[in-house]
Amino acid sequence: MKGTFKGFRKVLFVLASVLVTAKADEHDHNYDEKEEVVLWMNTVGPYHNRQETYRYFSLPFCRGKKEAISHYHETLGENLQGVELEFSGLDIDYTVDVPQTKYCEVTVDEEKLRAFVYAVKNHYWYQMYIDDLPIWGIVGEVDDTAKPPTYYIWTHKKLEIGYNGPQIVDVNLTSDNKVQLAEGPISFTYQVIWKKSNIHFKGRFDKYLDPSFFQHRIHWFSIFNSFMMVIFLVGLVTMILLRTLRKDYARYSKDEDLDDMERDLGDEYGWKQVHGDVFRPATYPTLFSSLIGSGYHMMLVSLSVIMFTIWGHLYVDRGSILSTSIFVYAATAPVNGYFGGGLYSRMGGKQWIKQMVISAFLIPFTVCGMAFFINFIAIYYHASRAIPFGTMVSVSCICLFVILPLTLVGTIVGRAISGQPNFPCRVNAVPRPIPEKKWFMEPSIIVLLGGILPFGSIFIEMYFIFTSFWAYKIYYVFGFMLLVFVILIIVTVCVTIVCTYFLLNAEDYRWQWTSFLAAASTAFYVYLYSFYYFIFKTKMYGLFQTTFYFGYMGVFSIGLGIMCGTMGYAGTSAFVYKIYSTVKID
Numbered sequence: 001m002k003g004t005f006k007g008f009r010k011v012l013f014v015l016a017s018v019l020v021t022a023k024a025d026e027h028d029h030n031y032d033e034k035e036e037v038v039l040w041m042n043t044v045g046p047y048h049n050r051q052e053t054y055r056y057f058s059l060p061f062c063r064g065k066k067e068a069i070s071h072y073h074e075t076l077g078e079n080l081q082g083v084e085l086e087f088s089g090l091d092i093d094y095t096v097d098v099p100q101t102k103y104c105e106v107t108v109d110e111e112k113l114r115a116f117v118y119a120v121k122n123h124y125w126y127q128m129y130i131d132d133l134p135i136w137g138i139v140g141e142v143d144d145t146a147k148p149p150t151y152y153i154w155t156h157k158k159l160e161i162g163y164n165g166p167q168i169v170d171v172n173l174t175s176d177n178k179v180q181l182a183e184g185p186i187s188f189t190y191q192v193i194w195k196k197s198n199i200h201f202k203g204r205f206d207k208y209l210d211p212s213f214f215q216h217r218i219h220w221f222s223i224f225n226s227f228m229m230v231i232f233l234v235g236l237v238t239m240i241l242l243r244t245l246r247k248d249y250a251r252y253s254k255d256e257d258l259d260d261m262e263r264d265l266g267d268e269y270g271w272k273q274v275h276g277d278v279f280r281p282a283t284y285p286t287l288f289s290s291l292i293g294s295g296y297h298m299m300l301v302s303l304s305v306i307m308f309t310i311w312g313h314l315y316v317d318r319g320s321i322l323s324t325s326i327f328v329y330a331a332t333a334p335v336n337g338y339f340g341g342g343l344y345s346r347m348g349g350k351q352w353i354k355q356m357v358i359s360a361f362l363i364p365f366t367v368c369g370m371a372f373f374i375n376f377i378a379i380y381y382h383a384s385r386a387i388p389f390g391t392m393v394s395v396s397c398i399c400l401f402v403i404l405p406l407t408l409v410g411t412i413v414g415r416a417i418s419g420q421p422n423f424p425c426r427v428n429a430v431p432r433p434i435p436e437k438k439w440f441m442e443p444s445i446i447v448l449l450g451g452i453l454p455f456g457s458i459f460i461e462m463y464f465i466f467t468s469f470w471a472y473k474i475y476y477v478f479g480f481m482l483l484v485f486v487i488l489i490i491v492t493v494c495v496t497i498v499c500t501y502f503l504l505n506a507e508d509y510r511w512q513w514t515s516f517l518a519a520a521s522t523a524f525y526v527y528l529y530s531f532y533y534f535i536f537k538t539k540m541y542g543l544f545q546t547t548f549y550f551g552y553m554g555v556f557s558i559g560l561g562i563m564c565g566t567m568g569y570a571g572t573s574a575f576v577y578k579i580y581s582t583v584k585i586d
Ligand SMILES: *[C@@H]1O[C@H](CO)[C@@H](O)[C@H](O)[C@H]1NC(C)=O
Pocket: 160, 161, 162, 170, 171, 172, 195, 197
């Protein structure tokens, strides 16, 4: 009820601002002289736990006198990321300097004192926005040399705002006037200084980007390294393909020159022996085809979001990458149905509705399940990360009324177009027994080893991605990310093809799951790496942050695993079709 009311109020507010104040404001970033500029307070939280955030006013800070709309949510993505902007009440007008002015006073009692001391002790930072530019400031300072330690709070905010014509292009915050925390009144002051600046509006986010971190030599080196790996692996796969195929072509053309040893190799044992079994459907076809469908879907979403971000500089807008991802995910749901449903039908599955439902909800359920779980903890901690009920309802509605029907469409099309088995070899009625083989040819070992090289090609990028998500850095090198993504695809496909070739040569025909899992094990290594990162690269602490970290890392790894698994399976599948289509069955 309250949510509806808020929503209604927001609609009214938007309408009112369109009708009445049809003039410049923060939505188009153009200001007139003396026009109101809003300072929004966002969150406060421990510096080392970037994702553990609380409402700014959850600390007993006070507001300025000016009245305005108190809540302001714009997009689904912002809601999900715990952005909760509240008006600071500070009076700021465009290009009007404000001398040091007291804006409010807090009467600190025992309880408020405890809250402030706790915040200062845990290095709390707060975040504000002015015209969509983020501003960070520190709450206070501890003097550890004194016994007992004394706690100070910064009470003066000096805002230096750079403007270029009608636009705000730069903001600096200086905290000043340290006051020792004690019971009694504490007054807060602010000051605004406007400066002409030469920075262009388009480049105003550049100072938040950290080229010396992201374009460090390590980054280039890692790309180069992965690139060499790609060349090596592609060479290896080409060699295997050429070798097998050449032999076959030689045999078909009844080439008598083929020496005896080669003929023996090709015919008496090896991958050709299992031609009657390779196209036997995978075990658990429902789950398998759902995973593959979801994998294709996610691959498309990741690629499109990376492209959109490169193209539209989405990283400068709060929550817009997340909103875009959700939108693209929902809109491309037919892809999931097409690939999953088609594969299920080719494998002879009959319960296609069940398969479709599993396929449609596999990823949303994993993500929402984890989000739900973390939400409980967030609510317990009163963190601003708690996802509002209305947002949960809208996400569920998207799942039910957009993703499910679109997946259905995809499934029907997939079954119609690619639902007929078109295997180059017939499947024998009786499965062939799988011969004993060396321990390192067992699928479980192949699966474990398969992920090492793909992980090796991405782990440095993982470091950059993790750091931007868990520390105060804006990830903006999406070009790198795209390159690494492409390299990951190539490496994964090559590695799984090689793995599958060895497996089939050992006359083991269970290649579908093996190739999927061998590629997916990359994500297992990424998850292990996240433990290393947590322990050695961050200073996170506390139940909330730890659950949040490992929960979302788990979700990320599962997603990555399904995606890599699908790449591996897709590549291997093409390879298997190719080599068996040359087999002549006597
Ligand atoms: C903000 O700080 C930077 C670095 O100290 C400085 O170059 C810039 O001019 C400042 N901007 C404003 C508006 O004062």
